[in-house]
Amino acid sequence: MTVLLDNILGGLALGAVYALVALGFVVIFKASGVLNFAHGSLLLFGGYLIAVLHDDLGFAGALALAVLTTAALAGALDRFLLQRGGQDAHSAHVQTIVTIGIDIVLLTDLARRIGGDLLTLGDPWGDAVTELGPLTVADSRLAAIVVSAVVIGAVFALFRFTSWGLSLRAAAEDLEAAALMGVRLGRVRAGAWCLAGALAALAAVFLAAFPAPGLERTTGQIALNAFPAAILGGLASPAGALAGSLIIGLTEALVVGYQSELHVLGEGFGDVAPYAVMLLVLLVRPTGLFGAKGAARV
């Protein structure tokens, strides 16, 4: 029982971090129709900045600066590269592939700088643990759950109550109509990219915190597991991304936790379990759990 609870809590923490990343995918997709393949390297960029800066600025200062810089980088990538490609559905596909090119360049550079090192981010939790009844939980996991919940709540409020959120939803609904109503698509888009970049930098903190050994060049790839999370929920649905992330996080934690019982599936199946779950869901619902069915208008 304790083992199960432990695994569930671990899964929730993992899911909370995935949710930060997956929400970034969804925000970008809603605003621009692009799936951002460079998200993993944006995350790594944020983490790397924190790792480099935390000695001088302290953790909080480094985090703030890294979040802002990553947001600015994401916004600039969109504004100065992707937006040259136009706004319609076809160019969104092209821009998706452009993000792969951006990812190659960014990731190569970061991997070169990080090399084989394990960087610590200097987060305040360290390897401290808290006793919760029968459970022993790492503080970093609790922090991941709490911070994600607060941030995600704030993002949802942003969607719901601000004029930027309204513009974003209008643009996702119908680009042309939104533009005619005076929504400045370029700005809304760039804003969405900034938000996604900030979320990615924040997620880097928890992906590199205890029990993980630290930030390494492959940390960005772990964030790839948020792809299934975003797809699972339906790319255009923030609530779906949240649900998908929790499902993926729980699946991964449970598969890893009960690895000895799942010996048939081979060692290390936990790493690929999210993809197996995603394939199963896509077989049944090709646009994800919460995805719009999408009628074609001719």
Place this chain on the structure above:
Amino acid sequence: MSDRLLHTLTRRRGRLLLLAAVLCLPPFYLDAFWLRIGLFSMAAAIGAVGLALLSGTAGQLSLGHAFFLAVGAYGYSWFAGDPGPGLPPALAVLLAVLLAGAAGGLFSPVAARVKGIYLGIATLALVFLGHHVLLTADSVTGGFNGRSVPPLSLGGFTFAESDPELTVIGVPFGAEERLWYLGLALFAFTWFTARGLLRSRPGRALAALRDSETAAAVMGVDVARHRSAAFVVSSMYAGLAGVLLALAFRRVVPDYFSLVLSVDYLAMIVIGGLGSVAGATAGAVFVTALPLLMTRYADQLPLVAAPGSTEGAVGPTEAARYLYGAAIVLVLLYAPDGLHGLARRAGDRVRRLRSRPPADPTDRPSSPQPTAAARPKEHTP
């Protein structure tokens, strides 16, 4: 008019023959390093043509190409090798290609229904799950260390260092020289079948599907069937490329067939120009040869450190990746029809200049032809 058509056709055929003859020469003049570059490029070109059919012509984004390459490579070494049934290698090649096609077919319930970006991520799953299987199914795949690839032999002639010993006009024919001709034959096969396919009825149907699924369906194209057929054919080309790669490497390991490889193939067709066989070939040569050449000439290039020098320096592999990452971005944003389109436009311009009287070079046509083909607006709510 038919005279003129005939003339163009013979001229084109003559050019092709000339090209084929030139491509037969390298084994007599170049050393193994260059032959290996050529070999890898040809294998990559075969795979890239397959992906170009799927992503360029049928408009289905696939990041799962590495998986099908792996199926071809491992399929061949299992069918022809030990452990495995140890079949005659030629038969094993055929079976490996069919196996890759079958793998594509198994995926078709997803491929036929899932669209666009969703399909891209779904195929991502293939790469990760496939990599996992390659690592865990030790008895078939050899696990982390992979397995060695038995050489191909056709009617007593082996594509390896010896057996029989062979020397042509004073040039000893080792594995690279022999495989060069094998690769050339397989590539020619790919070139003609793919071009034929593109111009045939199914090829037109696929292009129609890409431009507008609804319109294609109204015109009588069976959407689901064509989408899954495109997937099967594309994975068969990937399987063939995998076999050739396996023969060139002589050993297959799981880590080679990772997401990076899939992205490489995507880069090839993007840089070359989506949806054209010639473009995919050019892109394949570019992406394959660039890192190898940069590694070889690292000490003579500015800003590039020799391989294995101090950590943090820009090594040749990294420099190559910077270059082709940037190439993807630049090509897509500034020349969306890729190398193929650039070459065509350059050719057009030369022809225009030639056909004009050379007297007034200032009076150039102000607007060149519209670059990207105009595309009907898609409605996706």
